[in-house]
Amino acid sequence: MAPIGILSLSAWLEQHGHECAVHDYLGLYAPRSLAENVDQILATKPEMVGFSTTTSAFMDAVEMINLIRDRQPAMKVICGGAHVSAVGPTLLQHFPEIDYLCIGEGEGTMRDLADGKPLHEVGNLVYRDGERIVANPRRSRLKELDELPFPAYEKLADFPHDYHLPIFSHIKRWGATMLTSRGCPYTCATCDRTVFERLYKYNSTEYIYAHMKHLRDKFGVHHINMWCARRVTSAPTKRNREPPPVIFRYTHASRWGSIPTSVPTCSTA
Numbered sequence: 001m002a003p004i005g006i007l008s009l010s011a012w013l014e015q016h017g018h019e020c021a022v023h024d025y026l027g028l029y030a031p032r033s034l035a036e037n038v039d040q041i042l043a044t045k046p047e048m049v050g051f052s053t054t055t056s057a058f059m060d061a062v063e064m065i066n067l068i069r070d071r072q073p074a075m076k077v078i079c080g081g082a083h084v085s086a087v088g089p090t091l092l093q094h095f096p097e098i099d100y101l102c103i104g105e106g107e108g109t110m111r112d113l114a115d116g117k118p119l120h121e122v123g124n125l126v127y128r129d130g131e132r133i134v135a136n137p138r139r140s141r142l143k144e145l146d147e148l149p150f151p152a153y154e155k156l157a158d159f160p161h162d163y164h165l166p167i168f169s170h171i172k173r174w175g176a177t178m179l180t181s182r183g184c185p186y187t188c189a190t191c192d193r194t195v196f197e198r199l200y201k202y203n204s205t206e207y208i209y210a211h212m213k214h215l216r217d218k219f220g221v222h223h224i225n226m227w228c229a230r231r232v233t234s235a236p237t238k239r240n241r242e243p244p245p246v247i248f249r250y251t252h253a254s255r256w257g258s259i260p261t262s263v264p265t266c267s268t269a
Contacts, residue, residue: 001163002160003022003024004177004178005081005106006052007151007155008148008149010022010151011148011150011151011152013110013111013114016114018114023040024156025060025064026057029157034063034064035067041064042071047076048114049065050077050079051080052081052106053082054083055086065077077099079101079102082192084101086192088101089126089133091126092127092133093133102126103135104124104139104141104197108123108139109122109125119134120134120136123139124136124138142201145181145203146206146207150210150214153215160175160215160219161174163176165225174222176215176221176225177224177225177226178208178224178225178226179226180211180226181200182199182201183201184200
């Protein structure tokens with residue numbers, strides 16, 4: 001599965017004038033050793049390196065950061081993602097090799113840092129001020145997801161050929177994954193809400209149509225998995241109550257279906 005989060009951030013930064021490279025160390029052809037992955041990262045000559053990590057991958061990120069520190073001690077490093085947002089500022093107490101944390105959505109924070117905005121003015125940022133760890137206030141969530149550019153899939157050299165879908169994977173027809181919403185309309189007590197809080201936002205049907213067409217026309221994608229679709233399709237929203245004719249128009253020759261885990265897929269003809 002393509003790393004949609006960092007691809008979206010990359011596209012956002014480039015939209016605002018900042019060159020950005022993407023390295024997927026879990027990609028099929030990524031080097032096997034962490035040191036070789038670091039070689040590839042530093043070969044892009046970055047001014048700052050960002051890691052998006054889950055809990056299971058966090059220590060791998062820390063090891064790679066230490067390797068970066070060995071070679072370029074002054075390199076600025078920021079970490080974000082679900083694990084960082086859930087654990088929060090305490091990570092800087094235990095991992096001095098990390099310069100910054102991004103709590104929650106990363107678009108505004110990464111743009112502010114790239115623009116050179118003073119650290120104390122960057123919402124969602126956790127940083128050090130001498131010996132003191134400072135956690136800035138949370139910034140407002142993005143209100144209109146349609147303002148975001150499509151993820152920068154083109155930054156993955158082997159996309160979509162080597163990013164096979166975990167389900168409904170076809171040998172002769174490439175597939176891709178799309179996210180059409182952020183957050184969740186429900187309030188389950190067992191679910192962590194630190195990243196998207198209690199706000200549920202979704203793309204318009206027109207944006208989804210354009211995104212699907214972009215994947216098909218530019219990358220030859222004919223199968224799409226839409227993750228978190230149960231949250232989308234069962235939520236009492238205007239998008240579900242009113243049939244989206246623009247998508248019906250696009251998929252009139254397509255097949256729609258669902259699997260037991262309720263991840264709808266579409267296959268374009």
